[in-house]
C-alpha cells in the first residue's frame with residue numbers, strides 16, 4: 001500500500017477524520033507555523049469511544065492509559081463514562097486527576113514490583129491480574145483487604161496480532177485451575193479471567209477462540225466451587241493505518257456474538273482498548289528543517305523523529321501515512337529525524353515530490369504509542385499538543 005499521499009487526495013478521506021482538513025491546509029500554507037505540533041481532536045476521542053461501545057454492547061470499556069496518557073484523553077473519556085485500565089502508580093494518579101472513581105479502575109499488569117503493587121492497593125485499586133504463582137505469592141502482603149484477582153491465560157492462534165502480547169504474558173489454560181486454588185489459599189477472590197491477544201489484532205477469530213476457551217475454563221472453575229464474575233477480553237482492536245482493514249462494527253460482530261453464545265449474561269464483560277481510541281484523534285505536523293542528496297536519494301530532515309513521536313515505528317512496529325501538499329514527479333526520498341543518530345530514520349524509499357526547507361509534512365493516526373514511548377534524546381524539545389476542537 002502507498003504510504004505517502006497527496007493532501008488533495010485525502011482531505012475528504014476517513015484518514016483525516018481526526019482533524020479539520022482546513023486547519024491542515026492552513027498549516028501547509030503558513031510556512032512559519034510552529035512545529036513539530038500534535039493536533040488533538042476531542043470530538044474524535046469521543047467518537048471512537050462511542051463507536052466501540054456500540055460495536056461491543058456487552059463490554060464495559062476500560063481505556064488502556066498506556067496508549068496515550070494526555071490529560072485531554074482522560075478527561076474526555078471520563079466525561080463519556082469510560083473507565084480506565086492502568087499498569088503503574090503514575091497512570092493511577094493520572095486517572096484520579098481526571099476524576100475517575102478508583103473503584104472502577106482495574107490494574108491489569110500481570111507482573112508488578114511489590115512497591116507498585118503496594119502503591120496501587122494503597123490508592124484503592126482492588127482488581128488485579130496475575131498469571132503465575134510468584135505473583136500470587138505477593139498477595140499474602142495484603143491481609144486486611146480483599147482483592148479481586150483475574151487470571152490471564154493465553155491461547156494458541158494461527159495468526160498473530162502485529163504486536164504479540166501473548167509472548168510475554170499469560171499462563172497456559174491447564175495452569176488456570178492450579179492458580180485459582182493458589183489465589184484461594186491467599187484469602188483473596190478469584191474474580192475472573194482475562195486474555196490479551198495482542199495489539200493491532202486484525203483477526204477477530206482470535207478473540208472468538210479465546211472466548212470459547214474462557215467458556216470452558218469458567219465451567220471447570222465453577223465445577224470446583226469458584227464464582228467467576230468477570231471476563232476481560234483485553235485490547236487489540238485495530239486501526240486502519242495504511243493497509244485497509246474491516247470497519248470496527250464488522251470486526252466486532254463475531255466477538256459480540258461469541259460473547260452472547262458462550263458467556264452467560266450474569267458474567268460481566270470488560271475490554272481494554274488503547275490504540276483504537278487513541279490513534280486517530282492525533283495528527284503530527286512536522287517541518288522539513290534540512291535537506292541533502294545522498295546516494296541517489298533526497299534526504300529530508302524533519303523536526304520530529306524516531307526518538308520522539310515516531311518512537312511508535314520502533315516500539316509499536318507501526319508505520320504512519322505521510323501526507324504532503326507538494327505536487328510533481330515522485331523522487332526516491334528518505335525522511336529522517338532531527339537527532340545526530342543515524343538510527344533516526346523513519347522512512348527510507350518513499351516516492352514523494354521534491355520538498356523545500358520549511359515545507360510541512362503531516363502524519364495522521366499518531367495518537368497511540370507515540371508520545372508515550374518517545375524521549376528527549378539530544379535534549380530536543382518534544383512537540384506540544386494543540387487541542388483543535
Ligand SMILES: Cc1ncc(COP(=O)(O)O)c(C=O)c1O
Pocket residue numbers: 064066067085108109165196198199200234235236237272273274275276
Ligand atoms: C494489559 C493491556 N491491556 C490493554 C492494552 C491495550 O492494547 P491496545 O492498544 O492494542 O488496545 C495493552 C497494550 O499493551 C495491554 O498490555
